[in-house]
Every structure is written in structure tokens, then in C-alpha cells.
Amino acid sequence: MSAPLAVLDVSALLEETWTGIPNVVAAIAEQALGDGTIDWKFAHETIPLPRNFIADLLRQRSGSRGLERLSQIVWDTPPLSQEQAQTAAAVFPNIKPVRRYFRKEAMIVHDLSPVVTPQFHNQPNIDYFANRIRQDVETSDHLFCVSRATMTDVHAYLGKPLNQMSVIRLGAEFDPAEITAGLLQVRPTSKAENYVVVIGTLEPRKNGGLVFDYLMTNPGFAEGYRIIFVGRDGWLDERQQLMARLADAGVQRDRIQFTGFVSNAERTALILNAAFCIYPSFFEGFGLPVLEAGALGKITVCSNSSSIPEVFPESCVFFDPADIHEFSHAMRVAELRASQTRSGAQSLSDILERAAPHSWVSCYTDIAQWVKEV
């Protein structure tokens, strides 16, 4: 029996820098490339892309120069015809470029944030999302939701029957060379300064301002720990607003730092050597950084909203993201728990063993199983 034909839309891989959805697509594509039981075609919309093109993108972890190469492919390669498409299952890891074009279609729904929490988005983003999502959902035979919270939202807001949806568990995998690069356990003459990391792009939804509110009433914390905001700039000038509040916080400017975009290796090293992590977001479809921190053995002071409590509850200290007092209490608990974990002394084997159950295999297996269903 021949392998079933399936199409994976990898358009997100053409983004210059990979965070969030491109990283999810990359992980699924890596698994798909190694799966001989399905005849995977990788596509930008309906344009099939050569496998070596996908391998190159995965190797460079960036879509840099991808559009240039795509523009040539578009001239050289005809799109998948409707006749071909009618023999294939298609998986769209984000929005759908076509609807009811393939024999059966599935879509990954990350969150309905622009609909559920529009106050954190600009109008063009809300319009774009809202105009597309209802029809995308309606025309999908199956939806893979990245959390139970997202599945509940899709059912409640868009009326998708629960039997046409399932939850996939996103993964966290680490290159062992990248772990080693930041592993002080193999460098006995080095130790890390005391610092905490606030993970995620800088945008209002991520609620980084709460950390500043906390510092205004607890400036002594910044004397004990440097605060490192890890992630690239988002929108609505969040970074400028946060920086403007530095003076009010009563802490020295160099005690709070913004990294901008960092590579996977750099982010892994920062998390690995932090005293603990902070993830104060108001709303998340999943909260991949919480999983990554947990897999690396780190405590996270973590918002209890939306999907976040589903991610890695055993390594989190939860708080209400709108309540500064709960956050203050959670920070004290995290400081105490972090001092008891000795996570700074982990060996490479410890980390790889802990991270192994959180690989992308489970996520991909669920998708592959759907593809193989008649």
C-alpha cells in the first residue's frame, strides 16, 4: 500500500527570524522530513517546495533569502492542481491560504487572542484575523488546538463541534551542543551572576509592565537580581513605555536589560543560568517558554490565565496577572523554591533526560495519525 499523500504549508518558515509559529512549523517539518510512512509535500500556499529547500531553511534556522529562492520556484514549478489536491490531506499550521481545495484539511489553532482579548492588538491585526478565522475554521475537517483552553475558546466563540477538534501537545527540544554552550557545570571556574529572565516578545499582552510595578514597591529585588527581558520588540512601543518607567522604579538603569532577538542557543543559556523565570502574560494559546523553562529545570513565576496552567504546572508558581500582590507573593515563593532546586548544578545528562518526554514526537504523531485516517 502506498504512503498517503499529504501537504504541509510551511510558509511561516520564510520569516526572517523564527519565534513562536515558525518554530512550531520547523519542528513539525523536521519530523515530517524523517517520516517515510507519509508522502509529505511541503508547500508555500499551493506551490510545492523542494525538500532540500526546506532542509536548508531548517539548517539556517531562518527564512533569510527564502523569498528570493521562492520567487524562482514560483516561475519554475506549477502549483498543485486541484486534481492532485483532491488526493491529498493538507495541514495548515496557521491561517489557511486556500479553503476546501484539498481532499481534507486540518489547521492548527494557536489562540483566538485578537478576538478574545482585542485590547492587546492593533486594529489591522484584529481585522485580518477576525475576517479569516471563522471561514478557516468552518472549512477545516479537523482542528488541532495547542491547548485545552484554545479548544474551549474555538468551541465557544466559533461553534466548532468538539468532535472535530483535538489538542496537540507542543514540544521543547534542545540541541545538546547548545545546552553545553551555556552549561556552567562543565566550567567549574565560572558562576552566573544572580539574574531572572522575563521571557517573550515585548508587547502589552505579555504584561512585562507588571515587573516594573513590582520593582516600584520592591526596589531591593533589583539589587539582588538583574532583570533580563528576553525577546524581540513587539508592537505598540511597549519597550519605550517600559523604559520610560525605569526612573520611577527607583532602580539603577543597568539592573534591567533588554536583549532583543536572541538565538535558540543564547536563550537556552540565559534560561539555564537564571535563578528563575517570569512569564506574566495576560493571554497565551500555549506558552512555549514555560515548557522550555520547565524542561530545563527552572521554576517559572507564571500567570494563571488562559492556557498557561496546562503547560508545566509542576515547575510554576502561579499568580493572577492583574494582581500585583499575588505576583509579589509568587516572586518570594519562587526565590525560595529556586534556592532549593540547585538547578545551576545540573549535568547535561540530567537536562537531556528531563527534556526527552517533552519532544515534538507526540505532537507530530497526532498529526500523522489524522493524515493516515481515511
Add this chain to the structure above:
Amino acid sequence: MAATLPYAAVATFEVQIENGTAVGYAAPASGPAPCLIALNCADTPIAYGRATHFSAAAEAMNLRMGWCGFGIPGLRQAFAIGERVQTVCAVSGRILKDIAADPALFATPLPSVQTLSAEDIVRLAQNGEVCESVDQLLPFALAHRQKHGDRATIEAAYQTLLRRWPDSGAPQSLDGPEELDVDARVLHMLKVLAQSGEYRQLWAAALPGPYHVAFRFDRTILGV
């Protein structure tokens, strides 16, 4: 670890021990993927390193313009666990070097502990995958210009050094001082960017090498 390893089996290599670190170079027979080397004690991995640093010895051997060097720490930890310590190709399992226990490794007292800032830790994580100077970037920038033209070279330079696209203040072409030839003009542009206030203000600023995720120049001159 990812399902499809982005690494290739070692074909050519050299491993030496220097100050408790396994250093050397390793290159595959062909293809774009670099090699991954493990430092094992018995079958327990102590540390890994990818062969993506610059190595003068590899350059002398005409291997990937030298960009296949590695340095793997952890020898002291490995010998603290057991005696059978090896460097191994992580793809093929081939043993590259059996490392003999050196009594000096434990006899020598460790230097005092140094506290690393968060920025230092990121520099550590960049793990040698950076260029020491713009001179090391130049061959890639020139190859990029030859293949993709002036404008694309300016864009790649801004992306690589400043992590952003060129804005209206960026040069529109590689015009430069009359006395300079094109190669010198490319080098001049790289130097101007690397000496700019914007570059120096980047957090943990570094000049990305060809295997760093921020590197945007054409890599095909590596022979990959």
C-alpha cells in the same frame, strides 16, 4: 534532539587536549551540515560541541576555510566520573580520540571562580561561532556581492551586524572613496557598521560567523 539531525558524520578530524578542553577540527566528507562531537565518559555524554568555530589549523588544511573547529569543555568532570573518556562523532559513533587521564588535570588548583554577567553568558553561548574581526566576514561579503549584487550585500551586512534591514540612512550602493577598489569598499562598509554606535549598543554584540543564526551572507564559498 531534533528528529532530523542537522549534523553530518566526521570524515576528517584532529583532536588535542588543551587546558582541560578537547579542541580541534572536524569536517564531513561533503555537504552543508557541520559535525557534532561528543565528550563521553563510558557511554555518558558529558558535553557536546559542534565543529563550527574558526580553526587556523583547519584553514591550513584547506577545510571549510577554517570554519570547522570546535572546543569542548568538561574533561575534569569526565575524569571525575570514570577513566574511559573519549571524543566521539555524535552521528556515526566513531571514536575520534581516547583521552588518557592526565594527573596534572587534578593536581593543578583551579583558578578562582569568576562571576559571569548575563551578557557574558550569552557570549559563552555564542560558543566561538563568531568572527574575531570584520576581516573574517569579508570573503563572505565579497562572495555575496558577486552572486547577489551590491544592494543585497548592503542588506546582508545590516542584517548580520545590526540585526535589522537598512533604512533610508543606509548607503544605496557600494560607492566609497575614489581611491578604494570594490573589495576595499565592502570592507569599509563592514568596518563602518561594526564601529557604529548602534552596533556597540546591541546587547552582547558580536560579529556572527557563518554558522551563527544571524549570519546573512552567502555561505557557499565554504564549499558546502
